[in-house]
Amino acid sequence: MATFPSHLIDTKKKNLDWISKYVKSAWKDFQDSYPDGFYNAKDRHHEIKLYMLGKQPITKYKKMLDPHKTASGDESWFNIDWNVIPIIPKFRRIALGKLKKSTYNIVADAIDAVALDEKDKFYQKAATNLVLKEEFEKQGINTESIGIGKRDPKDIDELEMHMMYSYKHQMASEMEQAIKLIMNTNSFEDLRKQIIEDIHDYGVGGYKEFFDSAGNIKIRRVNPSNIVVSHSSDKNFKDIQYCGEIVEMTISDLKEMAGEQITPMQYEEIFKEHTDKRNPLGRKTNSYNKQNDKLRVKVLDLEFYSVNDIVLEERINTKGNKVVGRINKPKKNTEKKKYSKTSYKVVYQCKWVIDTDVYFDYGLQTNMKRAKSRLSDTSLSYHLVAPDIYQMVTYSLGEQMKSIADQIQLSWYKLQNVMLRARPKGIMIEIGALENVPLGKGGKAMKPLDIIDLYNQTGNLVFRAVDEDGNSAGMRPITELNNGLGDEAARYFDIINRNIQLLRDILGFNEISDGSTPDPRTLKGVASLANESTNNALSYIGDGERSLTERLSYNISLRIQDAAKGGNLEGYVKAIGSNSLEFLKVSPDVTLHEYGIFLQDKPSEFEKEKLARRLEQALQSNQITIADSLAIENIDNLKQAEELLAYKIEKNREAQQKESMQNQQMNAQIQQQSSQVAEQAKQQTIQLQAQTKLELMKQEKEFDIAMLDRKYQYEMELEKLRVTGRIEQRKIEGESREYVADTKITEGETPIPATDEEPTIEE
Numbered sequence: 001m002a003t004f005p006s007h008l009i010d011t012k013k014k015n016l017d018w019i020s021k022y023v024k025s026a027w028k029d030f031q032d033s034y035p036d037g038f039y040n041a042k043d044r045h046h047e048i049k050l051y052m053l054g055k056q057p058i059t060k061y062k063k064m065l066d067p068h069k070t071a072s073g074d075e076s077w078f079n080i081d082w083n084v085i086p087i088i089p090k091f092r093r094i095a096l097g098k099l100k101k102s103t104y105n106i107v108a109d110a111i112d113a114v115a116l117d118e119k120d121k122f123y124q125k126a127a128t129n130l131v132l133k134e135e136f137e138k139q140g141i142n143t144e145s146i147g148i149g150k151r152d153p154k155d156i157d158e159l160e161m162h163m164m165y166s167y168k169h170q171m172a173s174e175m176e177q178a179i180k181l182i183m184n185t186n187s188f189e190d191l192r193k194q195i196i197e198d199i200h201d202y203g204v205g206g207y208k209e210f211f212d213s214a215g216n217i218k219i220r221r222v223n224p225s226n227i228v229v230s231h232s233s234d235k236n237f238k239d240i241q242y243c244g245e246i247v248e249m250t251i252s253d254l255k256e257m258a259g260e261q262i263t264p265m266q267y268e269e270i271f272k273e274h275t276d277k278r279n280p281l282g283r284k285t286n287s288y289n290k291q292n293d294k295l296r297v298k299v300l301d302l303e304f305y306s307v308n309d310i311v312l313e314e315r316i317n318t319k320g321n322k323v324v325g326r327i328n329k330p331k332k333n334t335e336k337k338k339y340s341k342t343s344y345k346v347v348y349q350c351k352w353v354i355d356t357d358v359y360f361d362y363g364l365q366t367n368m369k370r371a372k373s374r375l376s377d378t379s380l381s382y383h384l385v386a387p388d389i390y391q392m393v394t395y396s397l398g399e400q401m402k403s404i405a406d407q408i409q410l411s412w413y414k415l416q417n418v419m420l421r422a423r424p425k426g427i428m429i430e431i432g433a434l435e436n437v438p439l440g441k442g443g444k445a446m447k448p449l450d451i452i453d454l455y456n457q458t459g460n461l462v463f464r465a466v467d468e469d470g471n472s473a474g475m476r477p478i479t480e481l482n483n484g485l486g487d488e489a490a491r492y493f494d495i496i497n498r499n500i501q502l503l504r505d506i507l508g509f510n511e512i513s514d515g516s517t518p519d520p521r522t523l524k525g526v527a528s529l530a531n532e533s534t535n536n537a538l539s540y541i542g543d544g545e546r547s548l549t550e551r552l553s554y555n556i557s558l559r560i561q562d563a564a565k566g567g568n569l570e571g572y573v574k575a576i577g578s579n580s581l582e583f584l585k586v587s588p589d590v591t592l593h594e595y596g597i598f599l600q601d602k603p604s605e606f607e608k609e610k611l612a613r614r615l616e617q618a619l620q621s622n623q624i625t626i627a628d629s630l631a632i633e634n635i636d637n638l639k640q641a642e643e644l645l646a647y648k649i650e651k652n653r654e655a656q657q658k659e660s661m662q663n664q665q666m667n668a669q670i671q672q673q674s675s676q677v678a679e680q681a682k683q684q685t686i687q688l689q690a691q692t693k694l695e696l697m698k699q700e701k702e703f704d705i706a707m708l709d710r711k712y713q714y715e716m717e718l719e720k721l722r723v724t725g726r727i728e729q730r731k732i733e734g735e736s737r738e739y740v741a742d743t744k745i746t747e748g749e750t751p752i753p754a755t756d757e758e759p760t761i762e763e
Contacts, residue, residue, distance in 0.1 A: 003025055007306045020350070033231065033392070038225075038228065041394075045201075048202060048399055051401065061082075065414075088404075092201075099545070102604075104601050105600045106597065110593045110594070171593050178560045179557060198221075203394030205384070205545070208383070211559070222245060229242070229244075236384070237386070242303065246299070246300055248297070250293060250295065252293035302350055303349050305345060305348075306346050306348055312342065343376070347380060348364055369558035371594055379555060385545070386544070387540045387543070404506075415489055418489045508535075553597045554595075554597040602636045
């Protein structure tokens with residue numbers, strides 16, 4: 001039973017002696033308590049990996065088929081192909097492919113009180129601007145003058161959606177960028193694929209994050225076959241006390257890692273210890289020299305928790321203010337000072353060359369990660385997950401597939417053996433019956449061989465059903481034998497198929513999800529359900545990997561804050577360019593906040609297709625615009641995309657209804673205006689007609705008057721002419737009378753006397 005040293009001692013006493021006792025106790029505890037887990041199960045892990053690659057040893061199959069002949073070394077008794085049939089690798093590739101396709105975004109959210117207060121202020125300011133915008137628009141004032149642009153929320157609903165999905169504190173955005181940068185520089189996607197394989201094959205996977213010698217943040221995969229860990233009842237190993245790795249390296253690599261921390265005498269001790277173990281007969285070990293640098297040794301790299309105390313001094317400074325500071329120990333005879341002691345969690349580290357007394361890189365770990373809300377707490381650099389673990393033994397899909405692989409392989413060998421032992425189609429000959437075939441030349445009986453040749457050449461056979469004595473012959477001369485594979489081959493082939501189906505059941509596969517023999521008439525909904533069944537069967541692996549990535553991202557965020565304080569992040573500028581990392585130099589406030597880290601699922605191909613169909617339907621029915629469609633398609637959060645689509649449809653519907661009402665009002669106004677114009681035109685027409693009639697009447701009257709006037713003038717002229725004519729006539733008549741009178745006087749008549757009266761004008 002391992003005995004660990006006490007943690008409740010003075011911090012100064014936790015020296016190399018104390019650390020070495022803890023490391024050796026941890027090693028003994030691990031070896032004694034968990035003989036079938038992690039590093040102690042490395043041989044089992046190796047065997048599982050061979051099965052997963054279809055390269056498992058075939059010796060045990062030979063022993064199962066015929067142990068006696070195999071024991072004698074005779075391997076020629078089975079004329080078959082001993083290569084492993086690659087059924088397991090195929091299903092493993094399909095399972096890993098489905099698990100690796102799941103993608104997500106790493107999201108950081110500032111959760112400290114200051115950030116939350118800034119978020120509330122942003123919301124209040126935006127809500128106030130919306131109220132002002134509405135009032136200004138009523139008065140016809142441009143809203144951009146109050147700082148509200150086209151991209152700002154249009155109403156409270158859009159503001160709520162923005163706060164729920166799109167709002168991002170500036171420091172949180174910078175933290176997300178920093179985490180993505182660290183992961184990209186460490187080829188995280190490749191590491192993630194290896195972790196998924198580890199969880200599938202061995203049932204456990206893990207990362208280690210740390211600062212390298214140059215101050216850069218590093219991430220690497222932890223090999224499950226090298227892990228040394230304390231007991232845990234949690235699949236995420238949150239309750240462990242120590243964790244580390246067994247690293248096999250050459251003495252040359254050890255020199256490069258430890259440097260001058262290991263003396264030449266200690267290298268001599270390492271060489272002697274490891275060579276003596278390899279010489280069980282007690283042969284004398286030669287002295288160590290540089291030629292022995294290729295000797296491989298095992299080094300335990302361990303981290304473990306401990307608890308240290310800190311003494312705080314509370315006193316009054318010269319300005320009369322109360323201050324609290326850390327001191328080594330309380331001072332005596334001090335009345336104005338108060339002391340308090342508090343405990344905080346720490347991490348110690350040590351590298352130990354196993355089975356020796358050689359230690360290096362030991363002591364209190366530097367750059368311990370501490371969240372601002374839990375300054376007394378910290379965590380190890382190792383992060384592990386084992387979705388199926390019981391009593392420190394992990395169980396995996398890879399191990400479950402081993403026994404099925406054995407059954408398939410044995411049935412395959414036996415099927416080959418049956419095929420090789422199969423006889424061709426033949427005949428059974430009753431020699432006595434052949435003697436009763438008298439078809440030879442000259443009526444002589446044919447010999448049996450001649451009869452067989454005739455049967456083989458023509459397929460015809462003539463024989464007597466009775467013998468010479470007239471008795472019935474009981475046997476046919478020749479009977480065909482089917483031979484061939486028979487039922488045995490079908491049974492073995494059925495066993496192979498049943499085991500393949502068992503594999504499908506374990507992995508949740510079907511003809512659709514594994515792409516073996518899908519029915520082309522299968523409906524899309526049925527195919528989606530079939531794929532979902534496979535995803536459910538593998539979900540525990542995906543959930544474990546997600547949980548591991550989330551914890552790793554959170555610890556990287558703490559590392560980033562430590563690095564930002566020390567100014568080590570500027571080293572990443574060369575990785576992607578100075579512009580991309582400008583925030584790391586100008587935003588030291590990234591260290592002032594506490595961040596919550598979570599993973600946000602990206603839509604699957606099926607979900608993307610489903611959303612695309614909805615967008616297409618909405619576009620065709622004019623429920624959204626092209627701009628709305630582009631904005632929704634670029635959103636990784638499916639729920640946000642769906643809610644934004646519903647919001648846009650509702651808002652566009654309201655806008656269309658509003659536009660329709662406006663159009664109706666406009667049409668009514670136009671119709672009213674048209675009626676008014678028509679009425680005005682009618683009135684104008686009536687008025688014009690009246691005016692025209694009056695004008696015509698006036699013209700007619702004037703014409704009549706003119707005509708009367710002209711008639712009067714004409715009559716006057718005519719009358720004048722008449723009077724003038726009568727006067728002229730009277731004058732002529734008078735002259736005529738005078739002439740007549742004169743004539744009569746000349747002729748001696750008495751003239752008529754003239755009178756002074758005017759002649760009367762007859763009417």
